[in-house]
Amino acid sequence: MSARFATGARVQVRRIFPPGHVRTPHYLRGHAGVVDSILGHYANPEELAYGRDGLPRRALYRVRFRQAELWPGYGGAQDDSVVADIYEHWLEPLEEVQA
């Protein structure tokens, strides 16, 4: 199966706040990260949670974020990161505004 984003791609977590069962942590919404790896394709847990089949399967990515970008006034090392598993439908390509 195909995946929209390649390893190393810059992505942004969609800044949306739907009700119900969602699998993307609130603190990551709207933040930019880098695709660390592609974990495979899985039935969508946000649909499985309501007794549906979750098909079609969605690509699941491991995305790395910089802690310093997530938390205002972060006091740790500047290269500290956090890695989260995020489904493709939660990600958008990050438009490179800087040349």
Added chain:
Amino acid sequence: MHRHHDMGGAPAGPVVPAEHDYAAWEKRVDAILRLLTARQVITVDELRRGIEELGPGAYDELSYYQRWIASIGNNLLEKGVISVDELGGRLAAVEARWRAAGRRGEGG
């Protein structure tokens, strides 16, 4: 909008790692979930949704496996695997048996 359980990044106290033994009822709850998922009666995703839907009060007050069994019960009611009357009757019978045995439990 985000649900109460989605509290990553919120202020909190220190994490206290502590090992503990599981009570017999906790192991039983674990076994019930394994059976229900193996037989494709419910998914772990439905379990998680059910835990989230307990709401802020119950979510904080119930223990880990209490949250599990509350969600399992609600999921089985939703699916019609058991009825409210059936579950209520069994809970009353178990409680009566417990009292008759002269034991005072903490919901166990």
